[in-house]
Amino acid sequence: MxxxxxxxxxxxxxxxxxxxxxxxxxxxxxxxxxxxxxxxxxxxxxxxxxxxxxxxxxxxxxxxxxxxxxxxxxxxxxxxxxxxxxxxxxxxxxxxxxxxxxxxxxxxxDEADTDGKLGKVTEKHHVDGGQIQLGLHDGRTLLTDDESISTNDSVVISTDDASVLAHFPYEDGALVTAVKGRHAGEIGTIENIDVTPGSSPNGVVVEQDDVGFETIEEYVVVIDENFLDNEEVSDE
Missing domain, CATH: 3.10.290.10 (RNA-binding S4 domain)
Known part of the structure; x- marks a missing residue:
């Protein structure tokens, strides 16, 4: 190949x-x-x-x-x-x-922020032994006993032992960034989650200092305030 x-x-x-x-x-x-x-x-x-x-x-x-x-x-x-x-x-x-x-x-x-990696929960299953298996956006899976973690939530996973260091629920008022679509890279807070009947994707209204934007659930990830502090490095 x-x-x-x-x-x-x-x-x-x-x-x-x-x-x-x-x-x-x-x-x-x-x-x-x-x-x-x-x-x-x-x-x-x-x-x-x-x-x-x-x-x-x-x-x-x-x-x-x-x-x-x-x-x-x-x-x-x-x-x-x-x-x-x-x-x-x-x-x-x-x-x-x-x-x-x-x-x-x-x-x-900062080096202090390297001890954990953010992951969006894309799947949740109960497995033998009473534990919960979570699937993350990058294909990683992990086991937890925390019933409060749901799909579309975000978790911070320890880079040392894969334990859950923090949990950020997907809910109104949550800080999110768009990772796909025309608003990719933009950050705001969830104003409303529009649950759509049937197979159509749920919509999300994201509030910003100006007008905000609308996108679909798949395109947003809940983040924490540490994502607001630094500048990006680009190849251009």
Whole structure:
């Protein structure tokens, strides 16, 4: 199977220029599905810390790069929304976050904020033993005893032991960001959740300082106030 992909066909969330070259690296199997951006693109195209795949692989072998607290071994490892990318030698830490165009960008964060990663709950099932299995937006699953956690809520998962550090309910007044659609990257509070009968998606009215916006439930994620403090790093 080819390890390359045509730039014109990559997902719109990938932070790369599509017309400068014909091909780019292809993400390996892993979290975030097709939306996952290869770590090589983050290191080379976004941050400019390496000039080639060889240099990126060397940085990984030296343990200079961490993703969600782990040292990755593959430069094609997918990185996606809300992942934590750290560079201990540089004392630099970033959260992957959608910009206003919907592309993934890096938001600088403090080292103290790297102990947990935000995840949107997309599935909830009761399993044997009386526990609850949660499925998160990046494909990750975890077990919990907390009955109060529901689909569309957000949880902060420890990068150390995968325990739930915080829980943010999806409800009126919750702080959210749009991660898809025309309002991707915009932040506001939920004014109203419009439950639609049948198979149509539920609508959400998000209030902002100005006019606010309407979108669908799938496109918003509940966040905490730490997401409001920092500026994004872009490849442009």
């Amino acid at each position: 080819s390890k390359h992909q045509k730039r014109l066909s990559v997902p719109k969330t990938w932070p790369i220029a599509r017309k400068e070259q014909h091909y780019t690296v292809k993400a390996s199997g892993g979290p975030h599905g097709e939306a996952g951006v290869p770590l090589l693109i983050v290191l080379r195209d976004v941050l400019g810390y390496v000039d080639s795949k060889k240099e990126a692989q060397y940085a990984l072998e030296q343990g200079s790069v961490h993703v969600n607290g782990d040292v990755p071994s593959d430069v094609r490892r997918p990185v996606g929304m809300f992942d934590i990318v750290g560079f201990g030698d540089r004392a630099e830490f970033y959260r992957v976050f959608p910009d206003e165009g919907g592309r993934l960008a890096l938001t600088p964060i």
